[in-house]
Amino acid sequence: MPLLEVHNYTKRFHVHHLEREILAFEGLEFWLNPGEFMLVRGPNGVGKSTLLRCLYRTCIPTGGQALYDSLHGPGDLARAADVDIALLRRSEIGHVTQFLHPRPRVSALDLAAEPLALAGRMWEDARSEAAEWLEAFRLKRDIWHAYPATFSGGEQQKVNLVRALIRPQRLLLLDEPTASLDVTTRAALIERLRELKARGVALIGVFHHDSDVVGLVDRELRLA
């Protein structure tokens, strides 16, 4: 059985005050094995991000199945209970978005370490691992203890990447993670993704520059 098997996946947004349905995508079919990388392609506004969000359950798909073979047992990401999804998010499924939700008065380092601490790691331990990651993504040391609300887009994105990648994952959803990164950080990220893939993590990605990941892609899903 593949790690993820998606059938007839469909998402429509129902906007009540407009009394309108907006179609995001319809009837998607794909599967993914551990260690495979699937690139999602298509023009702007075609629902690429929404697909990732429907797998992470930030959005609720209106039809279809996403059968996921978790370590806790098989489940349908489209219909699993909220607490099951929360469990998978803590332990197996990561989502890298373009946006950081910085919290007032929380430093970059603490924000990066938080997911590990929430997963049960000792706080000091989590902080030292977060420091290694920030180092790897070349976030300037002197702003580690500053508040990310004041950071540039690229700096925020680095913190965001660490938050998403620091936890052990089995399925990683990447929503334009390189969008606001400089060339060297982009290379560092791709290197990390390559390592994760080699360790058996399955990846689904939307990339602004597909050329970034050209050597990693096993499969493509084209939305139109």
Added chain:
Amino acid sequence: MTLAELARPAQDYSYAFLDEFAKREVRRRILKAIAIPGHQVPYASRELPIARGWGTGGLQVTLSIAGPHDIVKVIDQGADDSVNAVNLRRFIARMTGVATTSDAQLATIIQSRHRITEERLREGQVLVLQVPDPEPLRAVEPNISLAREMHADADYALMWLGLYEQVVRFGTFMTGASYPVVVHQRYLMSPSPIPRWDTPMLHQAAHLTLLSAGREKRLYAVPPYTDVRPIEFEDVFFQVENQQGRICEQSGAVNKFMNEIPQPDGSMCYQASDTGYVEKLVRRARGEPVAIGATYYDDDGTFYHPGYLKEQEPDHR
């Protein structure tokens, strides 16, 4: 034969002033109070020829339990000769025919306001304390219905919170008279406004203590040989007033509860507040044969139940 001759001779009052039903009610309430040590029992509280708040609670108890063979002592703040004590004693004697005394050893009933005698009371004696405010929780819970619930649940946490506050702010417990006690490990009780010095005297006492509040219509009891513990922490202890170094100028008594008497030159002299005890000391000094009983505190200030009062090590904050 005239109508007047047929009628029984006129009687102005029942024996002991209160009518038989009133006395019977009070006696029944007393029995209930003894059965539930420290628990406040409501009673009707009749009209008396003195005003509420002047000892009517204690007086109703004394009148209800006194018989012609009793010997009654009445004291007010330790004194047998204050106006209130004299008036109450005269009224009780006139209405019941009891003998009166100032000697705590001779009395069978001792009605008191604000003090317990320095000499130990013995089995068979009854101490009647006049109580202005029977509710120890009033300071922390003004709503009396809630206070009742707290008694029912033995929920006295707020009292210890009060102790915590006193230690934090002042380094020690600040309550003077009426120091709250827990009776028989169950009910929180106000011992009436006796000084802290007297509070330990209620613990495992040989005599019966009846406490009665006429205005508030409540009475309660400490039966003989019952545990009475002042509220305290396990590491910060209840302390009595320090009487060290004070000598009664009339009798030479030491380590008894003293009244302070300011002198014109600004200095202070002391008199033991228990006048019956002082009188006996003075008579003995004159060479008269007087029987003086053992006191609760000896002349070194040691309380007669060893270990009940504990030394406090300074600065626990």
Added chain:
Amino acid sequence: MTSLAFDLPRLLTTAPLLRARRLTKHYGAIPAVAGVDLDVYPGEVLGIVGESGSGKSTILRLLNLEEAPDTGDYTLTIDGYRGRNLFTLDRYDRRALRVRHIGIVYQNPLHGLRMHITSSGNVAERLIMAGERRFATLRNAARDALDASEFPLARMDDIPRRLSGGMQQRVQLAKAIALQPMVLLLDEPTTGLDVSVQALVLDTLKRIQRELHVATIIVSHDLGVIRTLADRVLVMRHGRVVEHGLTDQVLDDPQDAYTQQLVAAKL
């Protein structure tokens, strides 16, 4: 309810710590809470949002056993209370349960604090209620709890009336966590605070949540607070749950017309 029907939990093997079913409470003819079900798992934060009068605070008062519901079952998976409907506890057991296992922070510190008692005394009260009678223990526990809620210890013996709103909330929080409860109820804990103070209190709440791993319910009409703290969220209107889901899902892909309106109204 507009939320789509989801499966029952299958992957998560732990049982909910707190479970409430068919909570209903009327004030006169007005239904404040009309048939609400909720589960909270150990270590989880459940948010409840909705406009004033939607019944959110009433739910907290019911769960804190301050008020009796008209109907409803309420169970906690705690030794000694398993399988008992907590609404049927008598006054004595109810008090013991609240002291030991439930902490609450009210929007208005007047409800949660004794204003004429020192801050440390307010915290110590909880231990006294649980039977502690050593002064030194009370003192140390109060200091530790106040420290954990990041209250300035130099002011631990000030009365709350002399403290700022943010500090009063910290005293409430210290009181709530002093005995390491299983359930923490937060009723608009940062409403009425300055924005900067609000951020600090939120940060403290988040850290305490992480360290104590307590099951938390937070009521707020501030969606930012809910996004920061809650794992899952219930949206309430007129005493009913109109939508529930993962916090990011409810805020980013609301299903119900009312929730869409609520989310769109956020600044």
